[in-house]
Amino acid sequence: MIVINQETCVGCGACVKDCPGSAIHLDEGKAAPIRPCIQCGHCVAVCPVNAVSIPEFDMEDVEEYREGEFSVSGEHFLRAVKYRRSIRSFKKEIPDRETIGKILEAGRYTATAQNMQDCTFVVVREQLAEFKSLVWQEMPGIIRSLKETGPDYARAFSLFYKLWERDREKDTFFFNTPVFLVIASENPLDGGLAAANIENMAVTQGLGVLYSGYMMRVIKESPVLREWLGIGEKMVSCCMLLGYPDVKYRRTAPRKKADILWK
Numbered sequence: 551m552i553v554i555n556q557e558t559c560v561g562c563g564a565c566v567k568d569c570p571g572s573a574i575h576l577d578e579g580k581a582a583p584i585r586p587c588i589q590c591g592h593c594v595a596v597c598p599v600n601a602v603s604i605p606e607f608d609m610e611d612v613e614e615y616r617e618g619e620f621s622v623s624g625e626h627f628l629r630a631v632k633y634r635r636s637i638r639s640f641k642k643e644i645p646d647r648e649t650i651g652k653i654l655e656a657g658r659y660t661a662t663a664q665n666m667q668d669c670t671f672v673v674v675r676e677q678l679a680e681f682k683s684l685v686w687q688e689m690p691g692i693i694r695s696l697k698e699t700g701p702d703y704a705r706a707f708s709l710f711y712k713l714w715e716r717d718r719e720k721d722t723f724f725f726n727t728p729v730f731l732v733i734a735s736e737n738p739l740d741g742g743l744a745a746a747n748i749e750n751m752a753v754t755q756g757l758g759v760l761y762s763g764y765m766m767r768v769i770k771e772s773p774v775l776r777e778w779l780g781i782g783e784k785m786v787s788c789c790m791l792l793g794y795p796d797v798k799y800r801r802t803a804p805r806k807k808a809d810i811l812w813k
Contacts, residue, residue: 637758640793656751727791741787
């Protein structure tokens with residue numbers, strides 16, 4: 551539950567007006583909570599005198615807004631989006647934990663439905679070789695299952711498995727990535743939104759990303775892999791390969807015209 555410092559509060563009503571759940575009111579000229587809320591933090595962010603806190607959260611995370619440091623120009627952002635590429639060739643250098651932690655912060659701060667903040671981020675780095683070995687061990691059973699539930703995947707994965715059996719370096723699921731990231735959440739949209747911010751943040755740190763729909767399906771079909779990852783019953787919202795690109799792109803790529811309906 552939010553806490554409002556009655557000595558600091560000036561009764562401006564900004565938090566009352568901005569609260570999406572109408573969980574705050576003015577009582578004798580001071581703001582006060584009237585019921586438990588989703589703890590979205592709007593009241594913390596909007597208060598002009600910093601009178602609101604959420605004790606369950608780390609309030610040391612809260613930063614005062616500084617215009618020059620908290621904004622990105624639209625022109626630069628669009629160019630960054632246009633320049634992004636899906637990376638399938640990575641350098642051997644392994645991103646350190648500090649860099650990955652900074653990237654995941656962009657996911658942690660991403661908006662979630664009803665402020666659930668329910669995303670689980672599984673970073674497979676130190677145990678990547680063990681996980682990859684388990685994936686290939688599980689693959690025959692996954693292929694058998696997919697013949698019933700997803701025949702197109704079964705055909706593709708059968709080919710990948712045969713290639714891998716002939717040459718263990720031909721790993722079509724992981725390529726040569728040094729880090730594999732799984733995002734699991736109750737609401738798949740929450741994980742997808744977090745993934746987009748994580749990718750943008752990764753690029754600022756010099757890393758590249760490949761989203762892997764194949765690995766999402768692989769994990770979905772294997773209780774063994776889900777147990778190894780420790781994600782419980784949460785849905786796998788995104789899988790991505792993450793590392794320093796071993797390729798340099800010199801320009802953006804063209805796209806077909808946007809399909810926009812104005813009504």
